[in-house]
Amino acid sequence: MNKQDDRNDLEILVSEMKAIKSPLRRYLNELYAKYKTLDEGKVADYIPELAKAKPDWFSICVVKTNGQVFEVGDSRQDFTIQSMSKPFMYGLALEQHGREFVSTKVGVEPTGEAFNSIILDEASNRPFNPMVNAGAIATAALIRGEDPPTRLNRVLDMFERYTGRKASVDIAVFASEKQTGNRNRAIGYLMLNFGMVPPNLDESLDLYFQQCSLLVNCRDMAVMAATLANNGINPTTGQRAVEAQYIPDILSVMYTSGMYNYAGQWAYSVGIPAKSGVSGGIIGVVPGKLGIAVFSPLLDSQGNSVRGIKVCEQLSRELGLHIFNLSNQQSELLD
Ligand code: GLU
Numbered sequence: 001m002n003k004q005d006d007r008n009d010l011e012i013l014v015s016e017m018k019a020i021k022s023p024l025r026r027y028l029n030e031l032y033a034k035y036k037t038l039d040e041g042k043v044a045d046y047i048p049e050l051a052k053a054k055p056d057w058f059s060i061c062v063v064k065t066n067g068q069v070f071e072v073g074d075s076r077q078d079f080t081i082q083s084m085s086k087p088f089m090y091g092l093a094l095e096q097h098g099r100e101f102v103s104t105k106v107g108v109e110p111t112g113e114a115f116n117s118i119i120l121d122e123a124s125n126r127p128f129n130p131m132v133n134a135g136a137i138a139t140a141a142l143i144r145g146e147d148p149p150t151r152l153n154r155v156l157d158m159f160e161r162y163t164g165r166k167a168s169v170d171i172a173v174f175a176s177e178k179q180t181g182n183r184n185r186a187i188g189y190l191m192l193n194f195g196m197v198p199p200n201l202d203e204s205l206d207l208y209f210q211q212c213s214l215l216v217n218c219r220d221m222a223v224m225a226a227t228l229a230n231n232g233i234n235p236t237t238g239q240r241a242v243e244a245q246y247i248p249d250i251l252s253v254m255y256t257s258g259m260y261n262y263a264g265q266w267a268y269s270v271g272i273p274a275k276s277g278v279s280g281g282i283i284g285v286v287p288g289k290l291g292i293a294v295f296s297p298l299l300d301s302q303g304n305s306v307r308g309i310k311v312c313e314q315l316s317r318e319l320g321l322h323i324f325n326l327s328n329q330q331s332e333l334l335d
Contacts, residue, residue, distance in 0.1 A: 011236070024333045025070050027318075028060050031311055032072045041298030041306035044278040049176035053079065053280065053297040060311055061222035064290045064334075067235040075218040079295060080173045082277030083115060083131070084221060085159075085211040086139070087228075087250045087258070090130040091242040092158050093142040094249055105142060105196055106135045108249075110256045110263055115303060118187050125194035131257040131275065134187045140211060141197040141204035148203050152210055161241035162227050163220040164234055174213040181209060218281070218295040225283040225291025228273075251285060262302045262309075270312050271322030282308035286321050289334065 036058055045051035059073035093102050107121055111128040120127055120134060127134035145151030152169075159167040188205050191197045197204055216224075224241075227234045228250060232242040242250070254273035259266040259282075266274060272292075274284040280297030282305050292315065296307035316322050319331040 022070070024062065025072070027333055028062065028070055028072045031314060032058065032060055035296075035307045035310055036073075038307055038310065039298065041300050043280075043297045044299055044303070047173070047176050047180050047278075049170075049173045050080075050279060055298055057280070058296045058307060059218040059294070061218045061293045062290055063219075063222040063226035063235065065226060065230040065235050065288060069219065069222070069236065071219050071222070073218075074295070077295070078170075078215045078217050079279045079281065079297070080170050080212060080277075081214045081216045081221070081281070082212045082279045083136070084216075084275045084277040084281050084283055085214060086131050086136045087254050087275050088158065088162060088224065088242075089136065089139050089143070089155070089211055090253065091246050091250050092155065093130075093139045094246045095243055096144050097142055099246075099249065102139075102142065106130050106138045108253055108256070112261055112264070115260050116183055116187070118183070118190060120190065120194065120196075126196060127191065129253050129257045131253055133184055134191065136211075137184060137188050137204060137208050138191055138196055140208040141191075141201070143207060148206065151203070151207055155207065155211055156214075158241070159214055159216075161239055162224040162234060163216065164223060164237040164239070165220070168215050169210050170213045170215050174209055177209040177212055178206065181205065184208065212277075216281075218293045221281055221283050221293035221295070222291050225285050225293055227291070228285045229287055229289060229291050231288075251287065254285065259304060260302045262300075262304055266309075270309075270316045271324055272312075272316065274312070276304045276308065278303050280305045280308070282312060284312055284316075284321075287323070289321075289330075 043053050057074045059075040061071040063069050107126045109128045116133045129135045130139045143151050156167040188201045227241050232244045251273040258275040272284045276282045281295045284292040294308035294311045296305045298306050
């Protein structure tokens with residue numbers, strides 16, 4: 001173990017000791033116990049490696065913008081980030097090219113379609129938004145670097161700034177994504193036809209498959225969400241992960257398009273910018289306050305974690321997190 005790991009472990013221990021007696025931690029424990037027995041839904045199996053997830057893995061993490069971490073359940077269980085990588089990649093593309101150029105390659109309109117639908121906006125030939133596969137592949141194609149390792153390293157560096165720990169790709173999941181990724185290839189070729197992505201499409205698809213195969217745990221995801229909530233600064237390390245000027249761009253598309261074809265219902269009933277992924281994670285961002293992550297691989301028919309949605313609905317209701325809930329006082333659990 002190197003010095004960096006020692007320091008992280010010590011910080012985690014101190015934060016856990018502070019959190020252990022807190023009412024918020026007790027509350028999260030109760031939520032965890034309530035939904036632990038809910039076993040509706042199905043683990044994703046369209047990518048063979050994903051089918052190896054254990055259906056009973058479950059964790060809930062909240063990270064406040066003051067850096068306090070609250071974690072319950074299997075919060076250190078690694079899984080692949082999948083579509084939850086998309087908002088962060090969008091932020092990196094914006095930093096590298098600016099808003100104006102990025103908007104010529106990917107739009108910001110919600111689709112109401114499934115994440116992997118093979119459609120582009122007919123008026124502009126752009127993918128609808130960066131949260132569906134088409135837009136995410138176009139976004140990956142924008143990431144700069146003279147060769148594939150340089151591009152991947154830029155992406156890994158970016159994720160390290162968000163999580164505060166070393167980023168790595170699950171090679172078996174990457175291989176499985178690549179082997180079964182013909183639908184994503186079809187989306188890529190359609191965009192190539194319209195000049196939305198450059199001709200080195202295979203490299204961009206590889207980068208997209210690699211970003212989806214990044215290993216994270218529930219705590220990492222809550223820290224990443226809290227970094228967005230904290231205007232781009234990771235509250236556990238103090239390091240800036242993304243320029244503050246792009247936080248509104250990222251959170252807007254998460255709000256309108258982050259939950260597949262459940263995004264409208266989510267915006268209505270939970271009311272916070274969010275993103276889910278087929279490995280069973282959901283992140284939610286309460287601007288200025290906190291990041292939430294829930295991990296449970298049992299998915300509903302839209303590809304969202306069943307327990308994840310239940311937990312977030314209850315959290316939003318009971319802690320008054322809906323961003324348009326102007327009359328509700330913030331719960332004292334968050335003091
Ligand atoms: N790797 C997945 C795919 O492109 C991402 C799916 C997801 O999490 O929505 O099929």
